[in-house]
Amino acid sequence: MNVLKWILYLAALGGFIWFVFFREFNPFSGTDNPPVVTDITSDSSAYTETDTTSYAYESDTASEETYLEEETIDPIVEEEVVVDNPPKETPSTGIQLGDKYLVVVGSFGSKANANKLEKSLRKKGMEVTQTKIRNLNRVVIASATDEASAEAIKSDYLQKTGASAFVLEQ
Numbered sequence: 001m002n003v004l005k006w007i008l009y010l011a012a013l014g015g016f017i018w019f020v021f022f023r024e025f026n027p028f029s030g031t032d033n034p035p036v037v038t039d040i041t042s043d044s045s046a047y048t049e050t051d052t053t054s055y056a057y058e059s060d061t062a063s064e065e066t067y068l069e070e071e072t073i074d075p076i077v078e079e080e081v082v083v084d085n086p087p088k089e090t091p092s093t094g095i096q097l098g099d100k101y102l103v104v105v106g107s108f109g110s111k112a113n114a115n116k117l118e119k120s121l122r123k124k125g126m127e128v129t130q131t132k133i134r135n136l137n138r139v140v141i142a143s144a145t146d147e148a149s150a151e152a153i154k155s156d157y158l159q160k161t162g163a164s165a166f167v168l169e170q
Contacts, residue, residue: 103150
């Protein structure tokens with residue numbers, strides 16, 4: 001008995017799927033009544049009288065009486081793209097933000113938190129700068145052109161302060 005119920009269930013499900021997804025929808029098939037079209041141009045003054053535009057898909061060949069309406073296109077206005085924080089030299093410090101490796105002591109989504117860490121490190125007499133890389137505010141204590149010297153700076157920072165840092169490759 002359960003097998004019969006499952007067969008009927010699957011047949012009903014298959015019929016439903018066919019009806020919803022694969023049946024060609026034509027609400028006027030089988031009837032002689034054409035669809036009702038209401039002319040709203042005579043009811044409102046906001047509409048133009050008649051659309052005389054003919055499009056290529058409406059007929060296979062375009063006759064001389066039909067034409068395609070030309071549209072005016074506004075010119076594209078080029079806007080200057082401003083880069084968030086391009087790599088640059090910080091004038092007050094020896095940290096080169098354009099170097100390949102940066103020793104980062106903090107990455108923050110909030111600029112206020114990055115400013116707090118930068119201020120506390122400056123009070124301790126450290127050379128520090130801040131930059132935005134990949135949508136995060138990074139607090140940078142040093143830069144290097146090779147990974148070995150960046151790792152050495154990171155280890156030195158860890159021994160002096162006990163705080164963690166990481167090397168960011170740009």
